[in-house]
Amino acid sequence: MLLPERLAGAVWGHLVGDAVGVPYEFLSPDRIGEVVFGAPGGWGVPPGTWSDDGSLMLALLDSLLRDRAADEPRFDPTDQGARFLRWADHGAYTPDGDGRFDIGTTTSAALSRLRSGTAAEEAGGTDAHSNGNGSLMRILPLALVERDVSDEVVVEHARRSSSITHGHPIARTACALYVLVARRLLSGMDPATALTDATVMLRRILGAGAEPGHSIAALDVIEGWTERSGSGYVVDSLWSAWDAFAGAGSYRETVDRAIRYGNDTDTTAAIAGGLAGSFWGIDGIPRDWLARMRGREVVDPLVDRLRSGLDS
DSSP, rough: OHHHHHHHHHHHHHHHHHEEEHHTTTGGGGGOOOTTTTTTTTTTTOTTTTOOOHHHHHHHHHHHHOOOTTTSOOOHHHHHHHHHHHHHHHTSSSSSGOOOOOOOOHHHHHHHHHTTTOOOOOBBBBBBOOSSTGGGGGGGGGHHHHHHHHHHHHHHHHHHHHHTTSSHHHHHHHHHHHHHHHHHHHTTOOOHHHHHHHHHHHHHHTTTSSOOHHHHHHHHHHHOOOOOOOOSSSHHHHHHHHHHHHHSHHHHHHHHHHTOOOOSSSHHHHHHHHHHHHHOOGGGHHHHHHHTTTOOHHHHHHHHHHTTTTTO
């Protein structure tokens, strides 16, 4: 499969999973029933509408793809934070400029700090209660755009980007693991090998870093987690999404499995959908789902920029 197909699949896979999951958010597993596109319920938004998950992912993608001077770094947490505020305050990165209809407590608090002048990488909470999935749900673009950097650099960037809203070592480490796995799936590696290889690499990188104690302890917590409930806790969210993907035979089945955990369905399906889209590509996403997605005028230019200049 060609790389442009995987890149487009990753972006749209995340957004479609988010949109399919929106109407089921906060439902318990026994109330899910059949998973369909555009089910009634949730926030009362039109079918094909992504939530804060998709908007913040697009904001990060736009930051990484922005026009910049030759000496200006591509990775810029200050710019990322400014774009997150454009979403929260002005409806950027939403279909048809509808504006946001959901925001996590930890993310909201971090954005308030940004507005008051706190530096981007210091805005995210660092206490144990700041371990929601709000940074994990948006971190995918680092794997898509930063394909030319080392694993060490992308891990550093994932952890720093997470800190804009979620600064605890567990949330930062979950983001790093997800990005490492996603970039391996983009290369065509099978899921089981991708996870094993990414975990081994992350442990090596963290062990050689400036704060190995906290970082390795965080990875130990992540690796030792056994619950799969689709909750908003970042570690459970990571593994619920992973198992939904790794146990599926298609993109559609991945999203179905993710939503059937109940609870934070849009985020679980977005995180899982990004992995599934990276692996099965844009053609793996059901055409009828893609055709009914809103906001193409927002997404297509970003996908075109992401894919431009690629030969494979």
